[in-house]
Amino acid sequence: MAEINAGGSERGRKRGTRSNKKSTRVDMTPMVDLGFLLITFFMLTTTMMKHRTTDLLMPAEDKDHPSVLADSKSLTILLGANNKVSYYEGIGNDPSHPPVVKNSSYANNHGIRDVIIDKKDRVIQMHKKDDLMVLIKADKHASYKNVVDIMDEMLINHVARYAVVDITPEDEAFLK
Template sequence: MAEINTSEKSGSRGTHSNKKSTRVDMTPMVDLGFLLITFFMLTTTMAQPKTMDLFMPKDDGDSMSLPAKKALTVILGPDNRIAWYEGIGNDPAIPPQVHYSSYSNHAGIRDIIIDKKNAVLQAFHKNDLMVLIKADKSSNYKNVVDIMDEMLISQVDRYAMVDITPAEEQYFK
């Protein structure tokens, strides 16, 4: 593994100190390094991707029979704006009462979701709130992620991403 060269120069005059050169063989250390790298590469687990489960409603028409008192519709609009109304909004005879909100901590969409959740819990004695999330074409992906985070923070078990109607697109114009 290590060698020491002890050859002396002949024919030199006088007394000189003997200088010995050392040479260390690094081959075993390199082999050990590669073995350790290989061991740790094969035994570590790769980072698992973090995903969020999203269940879309069925496409067979009105498969989701949902009372209007158990529903809250949230519409994501441009410039981080939010429109919301109670119910599903599918009755043309009774148009929904549209309100506007924001993502702020005080009097924002979280407070609205929690208030509606508590109202459904008191009326039906069960956590049956269903939030319908509709995104306008001009809303951004960050708004969708933010509203999904609000669903997790507010502990809403049932929510769905639904297509926005042309009438609802007009709420932000």
């Protein structure tokens, strides 16, 4: 591992007593091995690490054939300024039957999570398990944090289909 050189033999004249200076030499071979082991370990652990990303379903840009979505299978969530959350059932595109907009919050009890769970349970009873479609509409005053919080709620509640769509002027009026 390490060796100490004690110096050579004294040749020639003797001029007095001198202190012997000893030099040390450290063998770095085990440190190189340790470095390669650490590099290998970190390379393997980063490749095994799962990426935690959120999948986002965006509507198709097909103007000729718009997507048809039943009101009984959909929930629209409106995000406004100052952490305001409103929602209504359906997609709200029928002017003869305007949606009934209700306010909610991000609270754990009686908040938007309970609304999503209730709607999901009703959709499962009437249709299939993953038929619920949640439309998330944020106005220009909504914070990015609120959009991420709603998307987190989709993951927590195992909502398979949701989309962030542009807010309509009618929906903006509901937020005021």
